[in-house]
Amino acid sequence: MxxxxxxxxxxxxxxxxxxxxxxxxxxxxxxxxxxxxxxxxxxxxxxxxxxxxxxxxxxxxxxxxxxxxxxxxxxxxxxxxxxxxxxxDPDPATPQGASGPLYGRPSAGPSPDHSVDTLRVTSRAAIINRAKLWVSAKVPYSMTKYWSDGYRQDCSGYVSMAWNLDGNEWTGSLSRFGTRIAREELQPGDILLFHNPSDPTKGSHVTIFGGWSDYTHSHYFAYEQTKPTTRAQSTPMAYWNNSASYVAYRYKGVTGGNSGAEADTAKPVAFPGAKSFGPGADSADVTKLGRMLVARGGGHFYSVGPGPRWSEADRSATKAFQRAQGWRGAEADGLPGPDTWRYLVEGLGKDIPATRAGRPGGSDARPAYPGKGQFRPGRSGEHVTQLGKRLVKRGYGDHYVTDPGPRWGEADRRNVEAFQRAQGWRGSAADGYPGPETWRRLFA
Structure with a gap:
């Protein structure tokens, strides 16, 4: 035979x-x-x-x-x-990394909750902005590799990064850094955590709540680190599987939307001093400053990720943040003082405004809507590429297998549909073809 x-x-x-x-x-x-x-x-x-x-x-x-x-x-x-x-057996294996320090840094001690007493204060906006960094970068999933920011490239490493923890945690330890809440109380920056204690590699997972994606609260916008890369999309509450086992937690160090008792457990990071910044400075404080600036919208000033050596990118991003607060003259010289540091650490004030093509001083003008007829099978043009790149930047590029191009395709339609559904739209309002309102919101 x-x-x-x-x-x-x-x-x-x-x-x-x-x-x-x-x-x-x-x-x-x-x-x-x-x-x-x-x-x-x-x-x-x-x-x-x-x-x-x-x-x-x-x-x-x-x-x-x-x-x-x-x-x-x-x-x-x-x-x-x-x-x-x-x-x-519907649940795939989900191998777990262990608790540990940021990559390249010495361990702060053997206790898995050594950093609970020194939590960094942050805002909900800062948590979501940090989460978006990995979505935009399409960070590949891995339980053994670390991204340039020192965080492990798995689901719990992603939450550790978004919550700005001082080490890498896992699904078995993240709850120590949060307060359990009801699902009805979820707000952006909270998490939904499922830890399977009998076999952590079986289904354990964690997502970041980004807001409700429909008025019935049956779906939410989930930021998560999963294979193949970080993604953000509308997800059924609480997840595709093991839904009933997910528990909602709120970071103890978040400002706004939590009780005074929770806020009291968070201690701000003290200003390290003016000598820590400026030409010739080289320390972890410079890296910390850069990461906070990126989380507040200053990522376009850096051609590579923030590092310990002071650079012109650090000065420009700092100045942009200071000017966003309305400060001028010596208060916006690009060198962080106590007020600049406090605003960054505590998530206060305004974010750095976006600039066209990520260039400082560029125009913030939204491109004109070219018409719905330009987004149909067989059509091709620069506006299709422009749309695709904007979708990727906003975290809706999951269906692209290559960089967005000028020819309209099914990947474009599905990514537009994901964005529309994230607005809470359904039916013909979420058909995957961009109309004037989709365009306006996408480029807002």
């Missing part, structure tokens, strides 16, 4: 069909134990190989499927066959 031919394929990361769901689960189970795979998965895979080989042999001898099932009965091989059904 002719041996069967098996073709391997890469499952789509967001395809809901049974085949892709099952393949994603099997690929996750294929992780080594060292990389966070589940021990049971390796036994199941070995049994599956045996069953597959046995199936080919049985076919060669003419034994029917019914006879093979009768022979396997309740054996391990039969159990392995059972794991092939997508509906028996």
């Amino acid at each position: 002719t041996a069967p031919v098996f073709e391997e394929y890469e499952p789509a990361c967001d395809c809901p069909c049974g085949g892709c769901v099952e393949q994603r689960r099997l690929l996750a189970q294929g992780l080594s134990l060292r990389a966070g795979g589940h021990p049971a998965a390796h036994g199941a895979r070995r049994a599956l190989v045996l069953v597959t080989a046995a199936g080919v042999a049985l076919s060669a001898t003419g034994v029917g499927a019914g006879e093979a099932d009768a022979d396997t009965g309740g054996s391990a091989a039969g159990a392995a066959l059972g794991t092939e059904r997508a509906d028996t």
Whole structure:
């Protein structure tokens, strides 16, 4: 007989069909134990190989499927066959990184909650702005790699970054930094956390709440670190699976929307002094300043991420933030003083205004709407590229597999639809084709 031919394929990361769901689960189970795979998965895979080989042999001898099932009965091989059904194990493996310091920095101590007593004060706007940084950068998911800011590239590392914690936490420790709240009390910057204590690699996950995406509060705008890259999209409350197990938490150091008791637990970071900044300065305080400025809208001043050595980018971003507060003269010289530092640390004042193409001094004018007819299959033009780049910048580029281009395609339509649905629109108002209001909001 002719041996069967098996073709391997890469499952789509967001395809809901049974085949892709099952393949994603099997690929996750294929992780080594060292990389966070589940021990049971390796036994199941070995049994599956045996069953597959046995199936080919049985076919060669003419034994029917019914006879093979009768022979396997309740054996391990039969159990392995059972794991092939997508509906028996819908949750992919979610390997976890452990609590630890920021990459490249020494540990602050053996206790997993060593930083709870020195929380950094932040605002909801600052949390969301920090979350958007990874969305815009399309940070790849990894439980072993670290982004340039020192945070681990998994879901809990992402929340650690957004909450501006002084180390990398995991789903088993993040609750220490928050106060449990009811889902009805959720506000932007809060999180929805599911930690599976019996097997943390089985379904444990955490997302950042970005606001309700519909008036029924059945969906919300979730910022999350997941494969393949960081994304932000409308998500059913509380998640696609294990929904009932997710718990809402509010960061203890957030300003606004929390009780006085919670606010009292947060201690602001003291101003390190004027000597820590300016030409020749080289310290972690400069990096901290740069990151806070990026979170407040100053990212376009940096060609690379903020670093410890003082640069013209630091001065320009600081000056832009100072001028955004209405300060002039010596109060807006680009060198942070106590007031500038306090505004940044506590999330006070106004953010740095956006500039066209990310250039200081550029025009803030919104491009004119070219007309709905320009966004149809087969149409091509600069406005399509402009639309695509804006979608990516706003965090709605999940469906692009390459950089946005001039030819209108299904990826453009699906990304526009995601943006429209995030506004709470449904039906014909969320058909994926940009109208004047979609354009206005997208470029606002």
